[in-house]
Amino acid sequence: xxxxxxxxxxxxxxxxxxxxxxxxxxxxxxxxxxxxxxxxxxxxxxxxxxxxxxxxxxxxxxxxxxxxxxxxxxxxxxxxxxxxxxxxxxxxxxxxxxxxxxxxxxxxxxxxxxxxxxxxxxxxxxxxxxxxxxxxxxxxxxxxxxxxxxxxxxxxxxxxxxxxxxxxxxxxxxxxxxxxxxxxxxxxxxxxxxxxxxxxxxxxxxxxxxxxxxxxxxxxxxxxxxxxxxxxxxxxxxxxxxxxxxxxxxxxxxxxxxxxxxxxxxxxxxxxxxxxxxxxxxxxxxxxxxxxxxxxxxxxxxxxxxxxxxxxxxxxxxxxx
Amino acid sequence: xxxxxxxxxxxxxxxxxxxxxxxxxxxxxxxxxxxxxxxxxxxxxxxxxxxxxxxxxxxxxxxxxxxxxxxxxxxxxxxxxxxxxxxxxxxxxxxxxxxxxxxxxxxxxxxxxxxxxxxxxxxxxxxxxxxxxxxxxxxxxxxxxxxxxxxxxxxxxxxxxxxxxxxxxxxxxxxxxxxxxxxxxxxxxxxxxxxxxxxxxxxxxxxxxxxxxxxxxxxxxxxxxxxxxxxxxxxxxxxxxxxxxxxxxxxxxxxxxxxxxxxxxxxxxxxxxxxxxxxxxxxxxxxxxxxxxxxxxxxxxxxxxxxxxxxxxxxxxxxxx
Numbered sequence: 001x002x003x004x005x006x007x008x009x010x011x012x013x014x015x016x017x018x019x020x021x022x023x024x025x026x027x028x029x030x031x032x033x034x035x036x037x038x039x040x041x042x043x044x045x046x047x048x049x050x051x052x053x054x055x056x057x058x059x060x061x062x063x064x065x066x067x068x069x070x071x072x073x074x075x076x077x078x079x080x081x082x083x084x085x086x087x088x089x090x091x092x093x094x095x096x097x098x099x100x101x102x103x104x105x106x107x108x109x110x111x112x113x114x115x116x117x118x119x120x121x122x123x124x125x126x127x128x129x130x131x132x133x134x135x136x137x138x139x140x141x142x143x144x145x146x147x148x149x150x151x152x153x154x155x156x157x158x159x160x161x162x163x164x165x166x167x168x169x170x171x172x173x174x175x176x177x178x179x180x181x182x183x184x185x186x187x188x189x190x191x192x193x194x195x196x197x198x199x200x201x202x203x204x205x206x207x208x209x210x211x212x213x214x215x216x217x218x219x220x221x222x223x224x225x226x227x228x229x230x231x232x233x234x235x236x237x238x239x240x241x242x243x244x245x246x247x248x249x250x251x252x253x254x255x256x257x258x259x260x261x262x263x264x265x266x267x268x269x270x271x272x273x274x275x276x277x278x279x280x281x282x283x284x285x286x287x288x289x290x291x292x293x294x295x296x297x298x299x300x301x302x303x304x305x306x307x308x309x310x311x312x313x314x315x316x317x318x319x320x321x
Numbered sequence: 322x323x324x325x326x327x328x329x330x331x332x333x334x335x336x337x338x339x340x341x342x343x344x345x346x347x348x349x350x351x352x353x354x355x356x357x358x359x360x361x362x363x364x365x366x367x368x369x370x371x372x373x374x375x376x377x378x379x380x381x382x383x384x385x386x387x388x389x390x391x392x393x394x395x396x397x398x399x400x401x402x403x404x405x406x407x408x409x410x411x412x413x414x415x416x417x418x419x420x421x422x423x424x425x426x427x428x429x430x431x432x433x434x435x436x437x438x439x440x441x442x443x444x445x446x447x448x449x450x451x452x453x454x455x456x457x458x459x460x461x462x463x464x465x466x467x468x469x470x471x472x473x474x475x476x477x478x479x480x481x482x483x484x485x486x487x488x489x490x491x492x493x494x495x496x497x498x499x500x501x502x503x504x505x506x507x508x509x510x511x512x513x514x515x516x517x518x519x520x521x522x523x524x525x526x527x528x529x530x531x532x533x534x535x536x537x538x539x540x541x542x543x544x545x546x547x548x549x550x551x552x553x554x555x556x557x558x559x560x561x562x563x564x565x566x567x568x569x570x571x572x573x574x575x576x577x578x579x580x581x582x583x584x585x586x587x588x589x590x591x592x593x594x595x596x597x598x599x600x601x602x603x604x605x606x607x608x609x610x611x612x613x614x615x616x617x618x619x620x621x622x623x624x625x626x627x628x629x630x631x632x633x634x635x636x637x638x639x640x641x642x
Contacts, residue, residue: 027348029370048597049350269634276369276599276630309597313590317638 006247007154009196012161012189015062019162022094023058026050026163028170033274038290040297043174045167048279048309052086052118054235055163055307056150059185060087062159063148064095072097077145079136081107082235083308084150089120100145102136110312151185152242161189167303168197175300178293180285180307181205181214181256182236184245190305191252201303202254206289208233208261214241215256218249232261232319235282235308257295259288265319267291271306272320280311281319327568328475330517333482333510336383340483343415344379347371347484349491354595359611361618364495366488369600369630373407373439375556376484376628377471380506381408383480384469385416393418398466400457402428403556404631405471410441421466423457431633472506473563482510488624489518496621499614501606501628502526502535502577503557505566511626512573522624523575527610529554529582535562536577539570553582553640556603556629578616580609586640588612592627593641601632602640 026049034042047055064076075098078088085101092099101115105124116122125135140147148156163186164177177194179187187205194201207214211229217240225240241249249256259267267284271277286304290297311319347370355363368376385397396419399409406422413420422436426445437443446456461468469477484507485498498515500508508526515522528535532550538561546561562570570577580588588605592598607625611618632640 024351027350029348030345032372049348051353053595053597272599272634272637274374276374278593278597278599313593313641316593317641320634320638 005154006244007158007192009161009192011154011158012165012192015058015155015158016162016165018062018065019058019159022061023162024050025166028167029275031275034270038297038302040300040302042290042302042304043167043171044275045163045303045305046277047163047305047307048277048283052083052090053308053310054083054087055160055186055305056083056087057090058162059156059159060084060148061091061094063153063155064088064091064097066155067097067146071146074144074146075099077136077140077143077147078102078150079132080150082111083310085111085115086118088148089115089118093119100139100143102132102139108312151183152244154244157185157189157244157248160185161193163305164190164193165197167305168193171301171303173198173301174201174303176290176295176297177201177203177303177305178286178290179203179205179305180236180282181207182238182282184214184241184249186305186307187253188245188248191248195252203252204255204257204289204293204295205249205253206257206259206285206293208236208264208285209258211236211238212256212258213239214249215258217241217246218253218256221250232264232281233285235280236285257289257293259285259292263288263292269320277306278309278311278316279306280308283307283309326475327565328479328513330482330513332475332479333486333513336379336476336479337483337486339383339386340379340480343382344483345371346487349488350596352596359618359623361621361623363611363623363625364488364492365596366484366624366626367598368484368626368628369598369604371629373404373411374629374631375404375408376481376507376626377404377408378411379483380477380480381405381469382412382415384474384476385409385412385418387476388418388467392467395465395467396420398457398461398464398468399423399471400453401471403432404629406432406436407439409469410436410439414440421460421464423453423460429633472504473565475565478506478510478565478569481506482514484626485511485514486518488626489514492622492624494519494622495522495624497611497616497618498522498524498624498626499607499611500524500526500626501557501603502528503559503603505535505562505570507626507628508574509566509569512569516573524573525576525578525610525614525616526570526574527578527580527606527614529557529585529606530579532557532559533577533579534560535570536579538562538567539574539577542571553585553602554606556601557606578610578614580606580613584609584613590641598627599630599632599637600627601629604628604630
């Protein structure tokens with residue numbers, strides 16, 4: 001794709017209007033211990049307290065809100081093994097739109113149940129044998145449904161950007177902002193809000209070390225594709241950035257960093273023990289990047305977006321054990 | 322003791338001024354699932370996000386702030402196996418006051434370490450052999466230190482009441498307010514704030530079923546003493562209400578309820594899985610009481626104070642397993 005028509009901060013602001021009364025205004029938490037660790041003032045934007053437990057609700061709800069009457073009747077299709085599935089299912093229920101979600105048959109039972117619990121039809125596929133993209137396109141065509149991808153869509157990006165917009169409204173200007181990067185929706189959209197509301201704020205994306213396709217893309221200037229990375233950050237096991245997200249990241253993001261799984265577990269324990277929060281591994285990327293990414297933060301005002309908290313309790317316990 | 326000079330809401334308001342810039346203004350979180358469970362609008366005041374992880378910081382800091390110059394020099398003494406120890410230690414450090422805390426030798430290593438980590442001197446005693454009250458009085462006398470008890474003290478109560486004060490300022494009037502009851506500090510102080518800021522709001526204390534001395538006292542009209550109860554709510558293993566707290570509870574509280582340990586675990590799981598929060602067993606009392614206490618909450622605006630989140634991760638995991 002060549003130079004797509006990129007979403008802007010105006011789109012983020014419009015999305016914020018649509019989300020009012022639907023998304024939670026999530027709190028910004030502080031921790032003196034975190035301040036001491038980083039030698040900075042750290043502001044944690046807690047999207048793990050967002051509806052369905054992750055910032056993904058913002059993008060999904062915004063995208064579905066923009067459906068016209070015919071689209072609403074025909075419904076939405078999506079594919080996801082994670083938070084996007086639940087975000088679409090919940091948003092669709094809220095807006096009275098039928099939803100069909102393609103999920104891998106071996107997805108955690110809790111996620112399948114949660115998505116069905118929000119009223120979506122779930123169709124499972126074989127992760128090894130089936131072509132997910134082809135399946136979902138076929139499904140959307142056959143049923144006349146609109147396919148909403150998990151990140152590479154202007155309305156999804158605009159909705160996701162409302163998290164950072166809120167953060168700046170809650171804290172005022174920041175010097176640095178750390179975000180997690182999977183497909184780049186959170187990182188690119190946060191950069192849109194940062195540049196509008198806190199010019200000069202440096203925005204960072206943080207990926208799992210094992211899945212640093214975004215860092216490679218950022219440095220090489222083109223979208224690099226990698227095999228599905230092995231990492232505990234299941235929300236960041238993406239293989240490549242999107243066309244929209246990459247274009248914004250390349251233009252507006254200061255640097256792309258990485259964190260090891262061990263650093264994610266360390267952050268997870270910090271959040272649980274010191275801040276009393278349940279944060280999923282992917283949600284730990286931003287703080288791990290702030291702590292170990294080599295950026296000099298001394299004396300700075302630092303934003304950290306905690307993206308989500310959807311982790312199975314059994315897994316949570318075993319990671320912290 | 323006959324009719325002690327009870328703290329009033331004016332004392333709570335004065336405490337709020339002293340706490341400004343020291344205590345966190347903790348967020349009020351919502352959950353649609355909780356609303357559906359109770360058929361009500363539920364507002365969770367999250368004191369698990371308070372400094373050192375519990376509302377106890379508010380009372381300790383207020384009490385120590387009122388020390389005169391001589392008291393500050395001589396220091397503070399306290400006895401506690403739980404959150405009060407850390408609350409006094411942290412407040413003392415913040416105010417530059419020496420602190421000595423008597424703790425049982427078999428207290429969790431993490432709590433001993435945390436209290437020492439805040440700079441307090443920790444003296445351990447044998448829970449079976451030693452008389453804690455006598456030991457602490459002796460210590461305070463010998464060293465000229467001021468002894469601050471964990472709940473039955475006007476300044477401690479006034480400080481603790483700032484949590485409910487903030488809640489009403491954040492939410493507006495409520496119909497019902499659920500609080501945990503150990504020694505009655507949280508319950509009595511919340512009632513002071515409720516009556517001033519939301520007249521007509523019914524305030525409830527919730528105790529572990531195995532340790533319902535407060536309920537017995539409330540019903541009989543005098544302070545009932547019980548053996549140390551066996552319950553997972555370690556912060557509510559108190560044997561009797563205080564003179565101050567009982568007098569306020571008797572006058573201002575609508576009812577005293579109980580919750581079983583199984584109901585506490587259920588609430589703990591709800592907080593972790595649905596609201597992404599780590600809440601200690603004692604902090605689960607209020608929500609368990611709202612859910613199972615037999616109060617008709619349909620259509621009402623309901624406050625639930627989540628008192629703290631200090632639970633060892635190992636224990637947290639094993640309780641949720």
